Amino acid sequence: MTPADPPPNRSSILMPLEFLGNICVSFVLTLGDFVRFFMAILAGTLRGMDRFGLHEMFSQMFDLGTLSIPVVMLTGFFIGAVLVIEAYPQFHALGLASRLGSVTVLSVVKQIGPVLTGVMLAGRVGGAMTAELGTMCVTEQIEALRSMAAEPVRTLAVPRVLACVVMTPILTIFSDILGIFGGWLIAVHVQGINNDQFWHYARVGVDIYTINTGLIKALFFGLAIGAIACYKGFRCGNGAQGVGRACTEAFVTSFIVILILNLVLALLLTNIYVMFWPNQSPIL
Amino acid sequence: MIQPPNDKSDQAIIRFADVHKRFGSLVVLDGLSLAIPADRTTVIIGPSGTGKSVLLKHIVGLLQPDQGNVYFHQQRINELSERQLEPIRKRIGFLFQMGALFDSMSVGENIAFPLRYQGLNSERDIQQIIGEKLAVVGLSGSEKKMPGDLSGGQKKRVALARAIAMDPEVVLYDEPTTGLDPIRADVINELILKLKEELKVTGIVVTHDMASAFKVADQIVMLLNGKIIAQGTPEQIKTMENEDLRHFIEGRANAEDLKALHRL
Ligand SMILES: Nc1ncnc2c1ncn2[C@@H]1O[C@H](COP(=O)(O)OP(=O)(O)OP(=O)(O)O)[C@@H](O)[C@H]1O
Numbered sequence: 001m002t003p004a005d006p007p008p009n010r011s012s013i014l015m016p017l018e019f020l021g022n023i024c025v026s027f028v029l030t031l032g033d034f035v036r037f038f039m040a041i042l043a044g045t046l047r048g049m050d051r052f053g054l055h056e057m058f059s060q061m062f063d064l065g066t067l068s069i070p071v072v073m074l075t076g077f078f079i080g081a082v083l084v085i086e087a088y089p090q091f092h093a094l095g096l097a098s099r100l101g102s103v104t105v106l107s108v109v110k111q112i113g114p115v116l117t118g119v120m121l122a123g124r125v126g127g128a129m130t131a132e133l134g135t136m137c138v139t140e141q142i143e144a145l146r147s148m149a150a151e152p153v154r155t156l157a158v159p160r161v162l163a164c165v166v167m168t169p170i171l172t173i174f175s176d177i178l179g180i181f182g183g184w185l186i187a188v189h190v191q192g193i194n195n196d197q198f199w200h201y202a203r204v205g206v207d208i209y210t211i212n213t214g215l216i217k218a219l220f221f222g223l224a225i226g227a228i229a230c231y232k233g234f235r236c237g238n239g240a241q242g243v244g245r246a247c248t249e250a251f252v253t254s255f256i257v258i259l260i261l262n263l264v265l266a267l268l269l270t271n272i273y274v275m276f277w278p279n280q281s282p283i284l
Numbered sequence: 285m286i287q288p289p290n291d292k293s294d295q296a297i298i299r300f301a302d303v304h305k306r307f308g309s310l311v312v313l314d315g316l317s318l319a320i321p322a323d324r325t326t327v328i329i330g331p332s333g334t335g336k337s338v339l340l341k342h343i344v345g346l347l348q349p350d351q352g353n354v355y356f357h358q359q360r361i362n363e364l365s366e367r368q369l370e371p372i373r374k375r376i377g378f379l380f381q382m383g384a385l386f387d388s389m390s391v392g393e394n395i396a397f398p399l400r401y402q403g404l405n406s407e408r409d410i411q412q413i414i415g416e417k418l419a420v421v422g423l424s425g426s427e428k429k430m431p432g433d434l435s436g437g438q439k440k441r442v443a444l445a446r447a448i449a450m451d452p453e454v455v456l457y458d459e460p461t462t463g464l465d466p467i468r469a470d471v472i473n474e475l476i477l478k479l480k481e482e483l484k485v486t487g488i489v490v491t492h493d494m495a496s497a498f499k500v501a502d503q504i505v506m507l508l509n510g511k512i513i514a515q516g517t518p519e520q521i522k523t524m525e526n527e528d529l530r531h532f533i534e535g536r537a538n539a540e541d542l543k544a545l546h547r548l
């Protein structure tokens with residue numbers, strides 16, 4: 001009997017404990033493995049890309065970035081519009097309807113734009129990039145790369161992660177613009193708020209720092225999405241089933257990480273704002 | 285550097301010394317020792333799932349032994365880092381069992397890949413080599429095709445063209461003739477012989493095709509349950525009295541293998 005085998009007469013109270021323990025152990029192991037992988041990506045980035053890597057990066061930027069623009073714009077527009085529709089009654093009751101400009105732009109730029117883009121991209125990247133890398137792993141293409149003295153992390157993962165890091169903020173900008181447009185359309189043309197007032201308050205509420213807050217968030221989301229998708233693809237289990245599972249896991253993990261990063265970055269960036277501009281409320 | 289004790293190994297370009305490899309609880313290589321002579325072709329036979337492909341992967345450091353050592357030109361290569369393995373990998377061509385062509389690249393780009401990684405920059409030279417190697421495997425003119433549009437046998441041959449693209453010193457052929465028609469298979473046999481004779485290529489061929497094995501081999505090795513159970517020249521192997529070996533090369537199932545059938 002190997003030491004890993006459970007002792008035969010063990011109290012049933014220990015069962016859930018053991019289960020929990022196993023989850024913790026595998027979580028820590030996976031995390032450690034991921035951190036190593038991430039370090040390899042950083043090291044690969046610092047050493048630069050070769051011609052093959054550059055080609056990969058641009059084709060990924062097109063596949064995942066450019067082709068995502070319509071869908072990101074569409075969702076941005078609708079969420080922006082709905083935001084104003086639902087916020088209007090409260091603001092109207094308070095007699096602050098004219099301030100909807102601030103609310104719309106702030107929410108879109110800081111929250112909705114980056115998070116929505118991140119989640120959309122996590123789905124798309126989890127589906128496409130993890131599947132591609134997973135298939136390459138299952139069909140021994142990654143081993144073939146290694147056998148030809150190429151470094152898969154440098155030739156495959158680095159270009160993909162960089163593509164995500166570059167494209168997420170760019171897509172966020174598209175989402176922001178359409179989100180604001182959607183909000184403006186409803187506020188001014190449906191709810192009848194004065195156009196000049198809308199833009200006046202929009203400008204008052206939003207400064208460069210706020211816009212950067214959103215874009216910095218997007219940058220980190222892109223990094224997380226790309227790194228997680230590549231990691232799951234590289235560590236793909238066997239067969240079509242393994243690839244499918246890797247895709248789902250990539251999406252779910254990216255999604256959770258985006259939510260956590262969003263919280264952490266919101267706290268951090270807001271505190272930095274208060275530190276540098278203590279007299280201005282960062283909220284409105 | 286520690287010299288390997290065995291002085292017969294002077295001609296051995298690759299040497300396995302007591303290699304153990306397991307995946308979880310599955311023991312694949314169980315204390316395997318084997319010397320691969322330079323400029324010769326060694327054929328490895330054995331039932332499906334005994335670890336022939338796993339053995340090949342140890343030679344380029346795609347897998348590391350749990351115990352024991354693998355030597356390439358007297359240099360111990362297990363425990364080398366990926367970076368340290370690069371110069372060795374550049375001298376070895378690997379035909380993967382499933383081809384492992386890069387799906388996102390055309391046939392021509394696939395063959396060009398190892399060349400570009402070797403630092404060959406002249407586009408004219410690269411195109412010329414692609415043309416030559418494709419002609420050798422009987423696929424002239426398919427540079428622009430994508431791997432997805434090829435048949436299984438065609439993929440295998442493109443993969444072979446890629447494996448020999450940079451004129452490696454050692455070529456690992458994992459089932460080079462599987463999935464090919466008999467005539468095409470024989471062309472590949474001739475290719476393996478020709479590479480050995482003209483370019484002094486050391487070949488390691490994993491195959492289930494006994495006709496091919498006897499044709500190309502200078503040495504045949506039979507792997508069973510993670511160990512070598514027979515080793516010798518084709519003539520020696522043909523007359524060897526090992527029961528497992530006889531069953532295998534004659535393609536006869538024994539009573540044990542057929543037991544499940546009787547339950548039908
Ligand atoms: N990376 C891996 N992880 C886990 N198990 C593996 C791995 N690679 C191979 N194996 C297992 O090792 C055993 C030997 O595999 P291998 O591919 O070497 O067989 P083979 O002799 O090449 O068979 P075939 O003739 O069918 O190709 C198989 O049982 C396989 O499931």
Ligand SMILES: [Mg+2]
Pocket residue numbers: 336337338381458
């Ligand atoms: Mg095999």
